Amino acid sequence: MTSTTPQDAGAPQDRRERRRSATRERLLTAALELFAAQGYAATTYEHIAERADVGRQTAFNHFRRKEDFVTAWVRGRHEQLDRQDEADASTAGKTAVEALADELRALAELNERDYALAKELHDGGVLHTAFGHGTTTPPAIGSAVTRGQRRGEIRRDLDAAALADMIFDGYVTALSRWLRSDGAFPLAEALLARLTVLATGFTTPAGRNATA
Incomplete structure (x- = not known):
């Protein structure tokens, strides 16, 4: 009798998980493309499933609410920052403020790249909702501070x-203003300016010593 090794037993499960992850990613890509092209409100589960070449129920099984596509998009960005932070942690010579600046630049670049999508989600109020559904401060920012x-x-x-x-x-505040202004100012510069003020403070020595 041929025994089943742990590797043999785990292989089918691994394949199922890979297929599930691939389907989820295909659905997410389809949804985001449609949100940017035809608008969030106008996009239905049927549209997303058809574009991803799966059944509607499959789409629903992976993303129970349409807002979940947006939450997954935001979380994906935060995961990118986590990977960047891990690299920064192993790089001698980069200060915490420099690491934070690089993370903010990365966020600015992501929003510039996906401007049409970010603008649509912001103007429809969906982006704000996503920030409130489990997409809190990225761990990478906390790690750099620590x-x-x-x-x-x-x-x-x-x-x-x-x-x-x-x-x-x-x-979040700078991003909202940038999107409301139709990208009228450089987002990265605005983010770095805020970081500089936060890191250095905004009162002069005289102001700190002044009394009312």
């Missing part, structure tokens, strides 16, 4: 999570 505190580059008396939230909130 490293900075550990190295003595960032004040240790500050709460790392709260500081990371402040940085991300600045990004």
